[in-house]
Amino acid sequence: MAAYHKIILWSISVFLTAAEKASVIHPFTSACAVRGSTLTLPCTFTPAKSFIRDGKRVPLKIIRVGWCQNHEICQDFFTSVYDSDSENNDPRYQYLGDKKANCTLQITDLQPKDDATFRFRMQADDLEGHFTNRTGVKVTVADGTKLWIKGSRDNRTFSGGEAASLLCTSTGCTFHQLKISWFRDGRPLPESGPVLRLGPLTAEDSGNYTCALETNINTQSEPYSLQVEAGTAEGGQGLQDNLFWIFYVVFGVLLAVITLILVVFCIKRKRAAAEVQSPAGGERHQKQADDIYSSIMPTEENGGNRANVTSREVEDVSYASVQFRHNKQSRHVEEAGDAIIYSSVATRG
Template sequence: MEVCTEKTLWSFMFLLTGAVGVTVIYPFTSTCAVRGSTVTLPCTFTPRKSFSDGQREVPLKIVRVLWCKNHEICQGPTPSVWDSNSTNNKPRYQYLGDMKTNCTLQIRDVQQGDNATFRFRMEADNSKGHFTNQTGVTVRVDDGSKMRIISSREDKKLSSGENLALLCASVCTFHQLEVTWFKDGHALSENGSSLEPLSSGSYTCALKSIKETLSEPYSLQVEAEEQQPVDGNLPLIAGVVSGVLLAVIAFTLFIFIIRRKLAAAEHQRTDGGETEPKHPDDIYSSIQEESHRQETSRAVEDVSYASVQFKHSHERSRHVEEVDNAVVYSSLASRG
């Protein structure tokens, strides 16, 4: 009896010594999962950094991590569900951790054989860095519970355009479920745990390929959105707008034509040397200038004509005077 007690004490002391600076933490030590679902076992660890051999401090490095089922130490020939040194790990078990601090394990398509306790073990490049947390995580597999539908709103009536989300859940697992949705008894293409229905009907859900888990029906009524009456003034408004647009277009076209004609006239004036005004005001000014020139020309002609007439009359008077003088001179000569 004493020998057995002494061996147990030494074993405990050995484990305690090897556990200095080493931790493995499970946020929860038990959980339940529905058969066919996916369950995640969160886990974190802190490895031992080094050990003393009496003369110096020897650093340690983690070289292997593994998870086993229903074994307290999880070492030696103990079968594991996932081993970093193995190439034959079952695809249903996936290690989401690393070789430093994260040791999370995920179990997909949970089976009845997963009703067990899972433990994590780390191994270093020296046995003094090996450690297994014997507490582990106990998984309870629920094989007969029906699924249930949880709605994001209490009212089962909604108007067209409103949002509603349905969640297919169980008493154990509320996430990462592969389910089949049904509407009025017909399977839908969606297989996620949530659904956003868009039409009225009776919705149910069940775990994929497990009809025994079919939920109670959830009846949803979607009311059609009322049509708004058409405003009787819309045709009149449309006609007014069209008329204004046509008027703007016509005015723009008129301005464009006028500018084209003025540009053509200016071009012709430049090429032919003719003076042609560009603006109506210029036209009026040109007419006045032309009239003034005509009046000035007529005045000059009148003056010239008067001058000519006066010259002609003056020359004729001189001629008569010269004739008269000649006659007088002849008379005087005869008398003498």
């Protein structure tokens, strides 16, 4: 039974030790940068927290970190480029990490001697906590004289109003945090960085462009000739502006014409309404009433007092219809009044 318990304890200790095993992680294991540029090597690590000694758990604490070149385990930081315990580190190597989890290293002003494999090592307060990532990161330093410019398209002739981008690069090498200076016809430009973006292009953007490392002007690339011609882009913009103004003028003229027509129409309607209510209109109605009155005057055929009585009665009816009806009565009402008058004459004849 005692042997069985020992096996269980040994299995648990092995499991815990494996779970707390130190590790180092690099996002990439190789990198290429141009001489004189800046290169950053991202890195994270997980230290061992403790270990088992004589059946007891012993805690661990990281007390020293560093990077070295080419040495497989960086023992005692042999050929080190950075040592947290040293005060004489090369300022070109800047440690951006800590002693807990971050082990990032930044290399500035890359030199040919930096063409090597870089490895990270951690040391604890006990030998059991020491660890070096043997894989490391292989760094390749490219000759800066190989810089050249790649345009956003093969044709180096652009039309006015278009956009263009120029990439400063080196054959077979990927840039990391590359600091670049740009020139046009030998004069420096305010822009910096691997990519130069231009646009909308004008004739003033035509010229010979070159790029170089900020730290070494001698790395200037071969000229890239860019030509800007007045093309469809500028012409199209001018045409759009002209169409806008034409539309604006035509719209204004149409609005003025429509407004004038409405004003004239309103004036005519007001004049027509005034004519209907004018005294001349009243005289016209009065004349119609007089015509009605004259049509029922007694004739020789009617004769006698009886005709006179009928005339007076009809006259009364005529005056009544004229006196109590509005001047604006419709023709239909007038015709109805005439019918009443004639019917009265017929019944009293």
